[in-house]
Amino acid sequence: MTDITTLHYLVVAAALFILGVIGVLTRRNVVIVLMSIELILNAVNLNLVAFSRMWGNLHGQMFAIFIVVDAAAEAAAGLGILIAFFRNKETVNVDEIDLLKW
């Protein structure tokens, strides 16, 4: 039984991050996309907390808390935009949202 080192955390976080990226890139539903972004953010949080533990100070944890707050704000703003968008287009499929172009 080996100790759980920073590397373990990083591997889990990387896995989590890749799951999130895949979700963002592949899912059509914006709600799922937003949830996948949460995964990415939490992967980062995990990294930060892991590094905080490695260095033995609280800087990383403080960043993690900021990111949690930021995630909440981002979820609120994202869902708000989503609802406004749904009212106009009656869809939440991200491949049908293609206005952001020239």
Place this chain on the structure above:
Amino acid sequence: MLFLDHIYLIPLFPAFGAAMMFFFGRRLQKATVNAVCVGAVVIAFLFACFTVVEYTHYAHGTGQPFQKIVYTWLGSGDSQFSFVKKDGTMAQINADAGFLLDPLSSIWLLFVTGVGMLIHIYSTGYMAHEGGYYRFFGYLNLFMFSMLTLILANNYMLLFVGWEGVGLCSYLLIGFYFHRKSASTAANKAFIVNRIGDAGFILGALTLSWYLGSFRFIDINAAALSGAFHRGDPVLTVAALLLFVGACGKSAQLPLYVWLPDAMEGPTPVSALIHAATMVTAGVYMVARSNAVFVLAPNAMKTVAIVGALTAVFAASIGLVQNDIKRVLAYSTVSQLGYMFLALGVGAFAAGVFHVFTHAFFKALLFLGSGSVIHAMSGEQDMRNMGDLRKRIPITFWTMFIGMLAIAGIPGFAGFFSKDEILWQTWSSEGGAYRILWFIGIATALMTAFYMGRLIFLTFFGQARMSHETEHHVHESPKSMTGPLVALAICSVFAGWLGLPHSLGGTNRFEKFLEPVFATEAPVMRAEEPAQLAAGQKEEERTDPMEYGLMALSILVGIAGLMWAHHVYSRAGKDYVEPIAAKAPPLYTLLYNKWFVDEGYDYIFTGRRKLGKVRLGVMGAGEASSWFDAKIIDGAVNDVGWVTRAVATLSTWWDKWIIDGVGVNGPAILARMLSYPMRLLEWGLVQWYALVMVFGLLGFGVYYMWK
């Protein structure tokens, strides 16, 4: 003062009748129409009689005018409306609903209401079988209202209101049978010709008020006689001439007389009331009313006298050969009006007014008599188809015979006194400067006697020339028509006796009564031209033996004319010959066609004549100048416009394609084309962006790891 204070009621009685006819006439029975309309005029007549009686007590023979101002409808005491007089001072405009009664308006008031009343009664018989009965009487009452307003007005503006009112009623009544084209045309002609005169009248009245500072007759007379203006003042001359233009229109003088003969299209009582007795004398009234101004304008007076004399002889000459019984009388009216203006023009205002007064009776009588003849003849108006009516309609015959004697100037009848007075005044005034006009006058008297004799003898003597059916229908008119005839015949005899001249042992009460109105010329003349003092001594001249000589001559002329007519026409058969046509055919053609005046007017004014496609006369000049304006002036304007437009089009093209196209849009298009590949990078799908981002980061990561 009961009646004098309520003088404004006199015009209001017939106005009430007219209003009743206007609102309820269609639903009323003929008897009700008679009661309202004839009643209104009878009341107005009685009221007028009492008013004049009260006035004579009020004035005590001084002729002091009675003025009653009900209210001032234009301007007021607060001088809201004022204007600058020619001397720079301010004067107020005062146009009142005000009434002026003086000897002059008293005379008009009495004979207008009196003759008007008789003609209303006559009309109940004459119009009994006509359609539009209530309309006819409504118009007649409206006419009475306007005429009474005209003669009772105390200022030029209210007089003008009445003046236009009678013109309107004249129009309505001439066109009474409006379904007949000739009647509506005649109505238009009357209205339009009168309008020319009206323009002169209103300009004259405004000039006077500008120059003398008031519309009111009393103020104008006072100002004119104040001595501030000298005899022959140019502005006053112009004003007087303009007023006379108005009189020419209304009173049918040369050159505006043409409407009156055509006005005979109206029903005969209308011809009698409006176009013989009352309305056409409005011009005489207006000139007499403005006598103070005319006295200061000797050239205007001369014009009046000459126009009057020429009209008299001109119209009489046409009357010699006309065959329509009413047209003869119409030309006779024009001619007699000429006499009146001749009198006014030579300064014998009272004589002119006297002739108006007597003429009103005998001419109304003759017209009503002719109406009675037409009635008997089942509508026939051509004297060639009459004859031998003497025994069949005796009352009409005898009354018309009296009328003929009166107008021909046979002693003892009304026309003699007034006509002789005019001729004598023409002979004697201005030291004899007008004697040529006297010759014209006496020649007219001869013609008058002849054509009146012709009318009577052709109608009542000789052989019956009508068709058998018409002859069978001949009948005397009902009492409602013969009654007024008899009354007017009596007046035609006795009205003249009011003015029995001094030379025949009378006192000339008529002129005495009028003297205060017209005596005004003496002081001016005394102040200005002492040499004219002789004019003030006419009283002494009256016993001039010359007057008896001239009187005898005019009697002789009258009798000669009648005898000649008797000789020619009294045994006229179906193939009778006009003496003028026999002796001088060209002259006959000229007279029969009324000197071709209407045709001349067609050439000069009305624009009915064309030469090829070109219209002649004033209208032609108008058309030519219209063509010039449309083609040349407007053409040039349009050409300039076209050039401007072409230049603008070119400039627009330059701006649109060269400036905007090459200069402004060109670089933009270039930028757009060049930017096209860049734009392809942005296709809008967020996940693709994210994918690119991920692979990009991976790429960077791999690159830096391997390096």
